[in-house]
Amino acid sequence: MILEERRNDGVALITLDRAPARNALSIAMLDALSAALLRAEDARCVVLAANGPAFSAGHDLRELTAARAEADGGREFYARTMALCSRVMQQVVNHPVPVIAAVEGVATAAGCQLVASCDLAVATPHSRFCTPGVDIGLFCSTPAVAVARAVPRKAAMEMLLTGRMLGAEEAREIGLINRVAEDARTGALELAQQIAARSGLTIRMGKRGFLAQAAMPLAEAYDAASAVMVENMMAADAEEGIGAFLGKRAPQWQDR
Template sequence: MTLLREERRPDGVALITLDRPAQRNALSLEMLQALSAALARAQDARAVVLLAEGPAFCAGHDLRELTAARAEPDGGRGFFTRTMAACSAAMRAVVEHPVPVIAAVEGIATAAGCQLVASCDLAVATPAAKFCTPGVDIGLFCSTPAVALSRNAGRKQAMEMLLTGRLVPAEEAAALGLVNRVVPDARAAALELAAGIAARGETTIRMGKAGFLAQEGRSLQEAYDIASAVMVENLMAADAREGIDAFLNKRPGKKQ
């Protein structure tokens, strides 16, 4: 059974498409494991674009699968634990991927689906896209989506989404910082962003993303120490040597 599709473009951009449209791309345990594996296979990409088949981007965890696990002798605890561990691993695989991961959202993204969008480095959405963390409506607070959501939206805005479960339209999601912008065609916009990133120096992009993640949440001094060390290494790299020389000599740069 196909859970997702993978494609590599000539420019080095990797496309990963969630492909369970009948289940609204719900994140079953197998789907989460497949996503982590696909991201691992895209370690050598220049950028990654995350897409979805069908009218929904992702409806979160597979509630039918979780409910079926309650019939197990432990009431489902073991399966729930494995699923949450797989979910955390998949989200970390997005965040910690060496190159930028871009979400193209053209439908609803709820609960862990919203978490997936928030975990991406960049996200674009069509006006039809909507976002929510509706666990409270079914007695299940969206605690793991809260991790990614609170790192994108402001604290009070994130708490409102988590406490009320209300649907947030695309334009509001952009204002909250959950997506970068609202566009007529999310796929085209995401591919354009990815192509622009792929055209830059690979070492620069990889070093830059790693440095950005490393300084987040640190004290001001620690952040500058980390960023300064990254800048030194970046200056020593061929990307910067060639780029600066081309700029100073007013000639086209050579892609590294």
């Protein structure tokens, strides 16, 4: 269901491996992804990929439909599913190191939400993205949380209200993904290697600070960011990095 590989460069590769079900995010898949993300917290960067023709088709509709047979019509199961999915998406956002989506094939509904939750995303020219809940009478309200934070408001609303499929170039233009590459996994790993080659302390501190200030009003954001800069300047890696730059040599990171 989930494959994990820890590479020599410090990059953790997590692969969704439920191809026959188009990597649908069942309860079991979400639990497995959560556990894999937890195990990757000591990595330098994470790449999230998928096997098969779809990155992820979103929630497992067969699993959701089966729950209607419960005495409460499925309400408790639906609430548990949405709560778990929301927790995993927040786990991606708040992961201590950058998480990069490598999107080959389609990413729809909660699958698109997963892409939008990642810090960066690389897709192939043939990748497609949509939030098609309106087509089946189910507005993509939880995917909207991630999508609305990744793309401009009107672009998000068009995706959500029409369910229209976006091609890779359009997804890049609106900011849902960063890059288009012939091989998304290779492109994502190359990007991860660039990040992993930097000071791990700086990357972790920078991601944490970025997320914190983004949720603040302007003046508070500058105060918070200034405090992070001071903390960062006091780190050994900042002293080493500045010294290496001035001395025209490669830095030797200590991650402290």
